[in-house]
Amino acid sequence: MILLGVNIDHCATLRQARYREAGGGTPEPDPVALADAAERAGADGITVHLREDRRHIQDRDVWRLRERPSTRLNLEMACTPAMIALALKIMPQAVCVVPENRREVTTEGGLDVVGARDAVKACIDALGAAGIEASLFIGPDEAQIELSAKLGAPVVELHTGAYANAYATDRRPAEFQRLKLGAVRAHGLGLKVNAGHGINYVNIAEVRTLPHLNELNIGHSILSRALFTGIEEAVREMKARMNP
Numbered sequence: 001m002i003l004l005g006v007n008i009d010h011c012a013t014l015r016q017a018r019y020r021e022a023g024g025g026t027p028e029p030d031p032v033a034l035a036d037a038a039e040r041a042g043a044d045g046i047t048v049h050l051r052e053d054r055r056h057i058q059d060r061d062v063w064r065l066r067e068r069p070s071t072r073l074n075l076e077m078a079c080t081p082a083m084i085a086l087a088l089k090i091m092p093q094a095v096c097v098v099p100e101n102r103r104e105v106t107t108e109g110g111l112d113v114v115g116a117r118d119a120v121k122a123c124i125d126a127l128g129a130a131g132i133e134a135s136l137f138i139g140p141d142e143a144q145i146e147l148s149a150k151l152g153a154p155v156v157e158l159h160t161g162a163y164a165n166a167y168a169t170d171r172r173p174a175e176f177q178r179l180k181l182g183a184v185r186a187h188g189l190g191l192k193v194n195a196g197h198g199i200n201y202v203n204i205a206e207v208r209t210l211p212h213l214n215e216l217n218i219g220h221s222i223l224s225r226a227l228f229t230g231i232e233e234a235v236r237e238m239k240a241r242m243n244p
Ligand code: PXP
Pocket: 007, 009, 049, 076, 096, 098, 106, 107, 137, 157, 195, 196, 197, 198, 199, 217, 218, 219, 220, 221
């Protein structure tokens, strides 16, 4: 069975659109209440990206999620000493290391493990020593996958964004093939294979056929559908399409 991590960042985006300046209380919509409902509907994990600029998820959201015994928390974060120190305090079950660029609307490219080798290695080592499973969010590129394994990462999350963007074009078969080869290579090197970004209720029919998939992290499409159906139905429908 492929596991589903529900990324709830956009719930916080909606809250911050109104309540950025409001202190105290828990203004709506509450991402923790959303996580609760998503878990009731079968989400296997909850993913949040605590960005350097705190534009959506706030530290308090992460701490509240961490206090929930039912939640398997996957914290997405940049590879910086400040975020590593914070992760070691929060102690989520998993961390996914992502690149961060203040101007982007959402995470755009994969992490450049080759270019930031020493920083990434320090991050994997610090998290691993604390018993936190570290995952690297990378494009399905041979060099990135090989170095991820060499540096001792237990997990990679393959970036499905280029595939999702090419879905309605003639580049789709090539992008899917890249993901397939990447998944096979990562698995062959002993890495656990997750995937995420741009996965929706249509492309999931093909994404789910990627070999060796452990978990998909999905946010935008599930939260968008939830506006019409409610989060529980949106999560149930995605899980049914992931594991028909
Ligand atoms: N995985 C990672 C590492 C991400 O950064 C994101 C986007 O925040 C996702 C998965 C989810 O992408 P989407 O919102 O397009 O489903």
